[in-house]
Amino acid sequence: MDYGLLSSILHAVLVASTPLVFAGLGALIQERAGVLNLGIEGLMIVGALAGFATALSGFPILISIIAAALAGALLASIFALLVLRLYANPVATGLALTLFGLGLSALAGAQYVGQAAPQVDAWNIPILSHLPIAGHALFSHDPLVYLSISLAVLMWWFITKSRAGLILRAVGENHSAAHALGFSVTRIRFLAIITGGALAGIGGSYLTLVQTPLFVEGMTAGRGWIALALVVFASWRPLRVIVGAYLFGSVSIIQLHGQALGVSVASQWLSMLPYLVTIGALVIIAGRGNFSHKAPGSLGVTFRESK
């Protein structure tokens, strides 16, 4: 096999996976706090537009990413208000967030369609990036790829090792007990939702700033939902989100490069792969019934402070 092709396919896998890592971690932090947010898709596309619009206005990449994170956090705060304060049904509210985000981005983004974002420079890691094959594939990426991996490690440390992470897990596993211990369930969940919204926004901005780099209506194409499935696949563990995301990234690259690799079927069949693989992953993981992989105990249950 041509090593140059292998190297560029691996490179493409990492690029395709990175938005899923961010969005998956964003969903995970919320779910560990007991919040089921089905609005990830809407948060991603709003972040995608916010980052893109900021970059087009001439701001540097860092500011664009911060803008995407802020947009995601702001939209997520609507979800937080409805679910935490007004006790709205979280499933329906998440859907509303997705519908609203898709509509809002299409409405506000119409003026940006057809423009291209400025190129993001790659960070070539010294020495390592000169390795054959792996150099280009793994160590010659934009900073966000490295950030996504660092974030997963950081989140692993936060959730399993830190005191604040322990409190977050307590709120997610049993919110009544956490409340009885004197922790503010609502405040902790609010912070988790805002953080998750910001991460989903960054994940979305990766699509428009690095991956494509264009804005098209509805361009997230279900990635927010795949990110939610990824959390189940990862059994609610941050480091496994990376593994899962790279697996899904590979599938979507097979889809893109299928024709080049000599697969001669209608492109639509290959486009179905990520969705079918997601269903397969959900079945395999859920079917195991292993207790160590159980969802947080209070996931998706509304917390009402009784007086």
Add this chain to the structure above:
Amino acid sequence: MIFVEARSETHWYHEWVAVFVALSLTVVTASILLAVMGLEPVSSLQRIFIRPLNSVYGVSELVAKATPLITIGVALALGFRAGVWNIGAEGQLVMGGLCGGAVALGFWGIDGFWVMPLVLLGGSLGGLLWGAIPAFLKVRFNANEILVSLMLTYVAILLLSVMVHGPLRDPDGFNFPESRLLHEAATLPKLFPAGRGHFGFIFAIFFALLGTWIVKRWHLGFEMRVTGLSLNAARFAGYSRDRTIWTALLIGGAVSGFAGVVEVTGNIGQLVPNISPSYGFTAIIVAFLARLHPMAVIPAGLLVALSYLAGEAAQLSLGIPAASTQVFQGLLLFFLLGTSLLVNYRVRFGRAT
């Protein structure tokens, strides 16, 4: 300060007060958005929401758009009552349209009173199959039905695309991704002298009546509601959770599939790559607007259908992108969910007690 406290008793009208408040807030927010965009709100709203209804054509278009929304909204209302989150109605609609359309094309040019029922049956079975997959995977493997039914929506849309680009493409159609036009025996009659309002609306009304009857009079409706309200109570009563999941998803799938084939045979008249402007997702808003009452789905469906017409009118007469429809619908759902608090809680101004 503002406080919320649980109501000691709830009345039936509290639900509709909440809906009224939500609608009012949506209109106010829409006005503010219009003003921000530099448009005069009152005359703009009049132009996009009232004027489209000033003609037979407009009413007919409204009926055409309300037909799938009401049909699917009824099925979703039943499922949501049971706590089964079938989010994939859009995919079930597409499969219904595809399978029903394929049957119609299979009998192309053949007349007979039996063609139409067969086409409708084909569509319902297609949707039923698409609803059965998440039900099976949930019951057998405990796979999340929300995510599975949603993923299947993307698969269904791609499947329709494969078919109209390939096997079902019009042989005389210059390679356009469209099927032949359906012949008359496989087409539903129109209801009005103008516009696209068609016989499917009568089916939609029938479904709303049937849904009401199931909820009020059938034991099945009661069983589903108990399961939705409390899994433990349902278990004590001997009701099976698995059966509720199967029932909700099979009804949801078959009815959404029916809505899809009705859309193809009544409205579009052929298979095209895109047969629904997200009716399956918007029907979720319709079900919530109706507070999950099947009868109330009729006015709710008409109202949300109006938002589609308003979006088109806004695009034509105000130059706003068509996506404004989705923004409006999203806002409406936010406010509906936010104000549902008013049903069980009351807002009090004053000092804490």
